[in-house]
Amino acid sequence: ANSASSQKQAAETVTDKANSASAKTSEVKTANTKGKKILVAYFSQSGNTRRAAEQIHKLVGGDIVEVKTVTPYPTGYNECVEVAKKEKETNARPELSTKVDNMASYDVIFVGYPIWWHTAPMPIYTFLESYNLSGKTVIPFCTSGGSDISESMDAIKSLCPNSNILEGLTANDANKIEPWLTRIGMR
Ligand SMILES: Cc1cc2nc3c(=O)[nH]c(=O)nc-3n(C[C@H](O)[C@H](O)[C@H](O)COP(=O)(O)O)c2cc1C
Numbered sequence: 800a801n802s803a804s805s806q807k808q809a810a811e812t813v814t815d816k817a818n819s820a821s822a823k824t825s826e827v828k829t830a831n832t833k834g835k836k837i838l839v840a841y842f843s844q845s846g847n848t849r850r851a852a853e854q855i856h857k858l859v860g861g862d863i864v865e866v867k868t869v870t871p872y873p874t875g876y877n878e879c880v881e882v883a884k885k886e887k888e889t890n891a892r893p894e895l896s897t898k899v900d901n902m903a904s905y906d907v908i909f910v911g912y913p914i915w916w917h918t919a920p921m922p923i924y925t926f927l928e929s930y931n932l933s934g935k936t937v938i939p940f941c942t943s944g945g946s947d948i949s950e951s952m953d954a955i956k957s958l959c960p961n962s963n964i965l966e967g968l969t970a971n972d973a974n975k976i977e978p979w980l981t982r983i984g985m986r
Pocket residue numbers: 842843844845846847848849876879880881883884912913914915916917918942943944945946947
């Protein structure tokens with residue numbers, strides 16, 4: 800029985816290595832990421848959310864994609880704030896240049912964004928409405944100037960009505976990323 804169980808452990812270690820680039824070979828994990836195909840999709844205007852997305856991607860593996868708009872946002876903060884305000888007020892759906900052709904093949908989609916005007920930026924609305932995410936696991940994360948991700952959760956829920964939405968993270972503190980991934984069973 801001992802040798803069978805150590806063989807099983809060895810097999811799990813190998814599977815785990817394949818799933819998670821940073822998994823230590825000495826660890827045996829049973830996180831539900833096993834065999835799941837993961838996409839980390841993020842929108843980022845000034846790079847904060849990109850850094851969080853890259854860290855998540857490093858820890859969970861899978862693919863990463865930046866959600867980009869056809870028309871870029873103004874680089875000046877005040878100008879960007881004005882454009883974003885108008886887009887929110889008009890419930891706009893800015894056109895995206897990013898297309899994920901193989902969305903159907905993903906089981907888990909991390910969706911990252913800065914909080915804009917106390918919700919997700921409108922390109923995230925366009926993005927989530929562009930795909931059938933029924934039955935998929937959707938995991939939101941954000942960065943912000945202080946707002947909590949909860950401000951955007953109603954939007955995410957209504958944009959992904961048939962998805963399994965896990966606890967989101969306000970990822971302003973990079974040290975919170977790994978414990979969160981562990982908590983939600985992604986590590
Ligand atoms: C248009 C706009 C609206 C914003 N609205 C909020 C907000 O409502 N609450 C908040 O805490 N921060 C707000 N911020 C700050 C951003 O959420 C924060 O700087 C974020 O980390 C930027 O992420 P990024 O570097 O990935 O673009 C806003 C920033 C911009 C440009």
